Amino acid sequence: MNPVNYLYLAALLFTIGATGVLLRRNAIVVFMCVELMLNACNLAFVTFSRLHGNLDGQIIAFFTMVVAAAEVVIGLAIIVTIFRSRHSASVDDANLLKL
Amino acid sequence: MNTAATATSTGEAVQFWILGIVAVAGALATVLMKKSVHSALSLAGTMIVLAVFYLANGAYFLGIVQIVVYTGAIMMLFLFVVMLVGVTAADSLKETLKGQRWLAGLCALGFGILLIAGIGNASLKEFTGLGQANSGGNVEGLAALVFTKYVFAFEITGALLITAAVGAMVLTHRERTERAVTQRELAERRVRSGKQVPPLPAPGVYARHNAVDVPGLLPDGTPSELTVNPTLRARGQIRDVSGTALRELAALEQRAQEWREHGRSEDAKGAGK
Numbered sequence: 532m533n534p535v536n537y538l539y540l541a542a543l544l545f546t547i548g549a550t551g552v553l554l555r556r557n558a559i560v561v562f563m564c565v566e567l568m569l570n571a572c573n574l575a576f577v578t579f580s581r582l583h584g585n586l587d588g589q590i591i592a593f594f595t596m597v598v599a600a601a602e603v604v605i606g607l608a609i610i611v612t613i614f615r616s617r618h619s620a621s622v623d624d625a626n627l628l629k630l
Numbered sequence: 631m632n633t634a635a636t637a638t639s640t641g642e643a644v645q646f647w648i649l650g651i652v653a654v655a656g657a658l659a660t661v662l663m664k665k666s667v668h669s670a671l672s673l674a675g676t677m678i679v680l681a682v683f684y685l686a687n688g689a690y691f692l693g694i695v696q697i698v699v700y701t702g703a704i705m706m707l708f709l710f711v712v713m714l715v716g717v718t719a720a721d722s723l724k725e726t727l728k729g730q731r732w733l734a735g736l737c738a739l740g741f742g743i744l745l746i747a748g749i750g751n752a753s754l755k756e757f758t759g760l761g762q763a764n765s766g767g768n769v770e771g772l773a774a775l776v777f778t779k780y781v782f783a784f785e786i787t788g789a790l791l792i793t794a795a796v797g798a799m800v801l802t803h804r805e806r807t808e809r810a811v812t813q814r815e816l817a818e819r820r821v822r823s824g825k826q827v828p829p830l831p832a833p834g835v836y837a838r839h840n841a842v843d844v845p846g847l848l849p850d851g852t853p854s855e856l857t858v859n860p861t862l863r864a865r866g867q868i869r870d871v872s873g874t875a876l877r878e879l880a881a882l883e884q885r886a887q888e889w890r891e892h893g894r895s896e897d898a899k900g901a902g903k
Contacts, residue, residue: 532643533636534757537683538749540650544657544676546742551661553734559666559712563673566704567657570680573696577689584758586771589689590780593772596692596699597787601794603704607711608801614715615804623726 537578544571558610558620562603569599634756642686653679666712674705688760690768833857835871843869 544567551564573592580588614620656676663669677700685693763771776784811819821827831854834840835847843862845853853872855863862868 532638532646533754534638534687535749535752535754536646536650537687539746540646540653540683542742542745542749543654546738546745547654547657547661549741550734550738553738554661554731557666559708559715560660560669563660563666563669563708566700567660567673567676570677570700573692574680574683577684577687577692580689580763581687581760582754582757584760584763586760586763586768586775587779589692589768589772590775592689592692593695593776594780594783594787596695597791600699600704601790603707604794604798605801607707608798611711611715612801620715 534578534581538575541571541575541578544568544574556621556623558613558622558625559607561622562606562610566599566603569595635759636756645682645686649679649682652676653683667709670705670708670712673708674701677701677705688764688768690764691772831857833859838874839869839871841869843867844871847872 548564548567548571551567552561555561555564573595576588576592576595578588580586580592610620613625617624619625653676656672656679659672660669660676663672677696681693681696681701684690684696760768831846833842833846834844834857842859844858845855845868846857848854851872853868853870855868858868
């Protein structure tokens with residue numbers, strides 16, 4: 532087996548995550564799908580690191596993880612705040628700025 | 631020195647095909663599950679599989695960090711918020727934009743084909759492997775890079791984390807703008823509104839069920855929703871036992887009826903012998 536198969540798996544997971552972001556209406560599930568996309572990117576980076584034989588890909592994946600952690604904290608705080616004021620976690624209900 | 635290889639070991643191939651299927655199944659379940667708790671658990675499974683893949687790819691530090699940070703911290707934070715928010719947050723299956731679902735599926739399909747065809751065109755036949763880069767230890771190698779080449783990115787990441795922590799506290803903190811209502815005021819308000827003056831009736835049916843998800847019965851035998859906790863009502867977790875006694879009686883009567891008919895014919899057979 533060639534390690535390129537890991538890249539195919541990463542592409543597949545990224546596509547599934549993107550589909551989830553487009554299809555789901557619940558903000559929490561949309562957020563989980565974004566996490567899935569980030570994880571797929573990490574897998575691709577780690578595989579690139581192996582293909583090229585240096586550790587830079589792993590460093591980038593490490594930074595992605597840190598940014599994902601920060602993003603989750605802020606994103607979930609925003610979801611909780613919106614839920615408190617509007618009593619809904621649906622992305623369709625947050626449409627106050629719509630004309 | 632040429633360290634290029636063209637294929638991994640058979641063991642890794644077997645592991646990839648088995649766990650890859652698990653990962654894709656978990657990802658699909660994340661998207662398709664109706665309840666967000668199930669989505670979160672499926673995603674946690676996919677993340678653990680990815681951690682195993684990191685370890686197989688020679689990223690030992692990242693594999694452990696994946697388990698500790700993603701499945702340990704981030705997914706538990708997700709579950710925490712699902713418990714906090716998800717009770718009444720049922721996903722509406724109504725389409726707000728017409729045909730959006732089909733268009734989204736089509737876009738995703740095209741995007742996937744584009745990505746996979748792009749990787750297929752790259753035609754990478756051989757790879758270097760991490761044997762040399764990991765020779766001084768994976769963590770040591772990463773540390774050397776983090777503190778030399780990527781030191782500025784590392785510092786900025788620290789600032790980002792602090793900002794995120796402060797931001798989360800600012801967003802979720804709620805300043806109390808008015809005085810808390812006392813018990814006496816609540817009682818007076820209840821009497822004035824006159825809707826439900828005595829305490830709410832208790833759940834459960836006397837001498838049969840005392841669970842909180844069983845609604846009490848009104849004099850005419852219908853269940854009263856008022857007796858069940860609103861959270862359970864929102865989740866639809868109400869166990870209706872109002873018909874049980876009647877059903878049991880009906881089953882008993884039917885058995886008696888069957889016994890009367892069969893018993894007589896069998897008695898007749900016995901007499902005939």
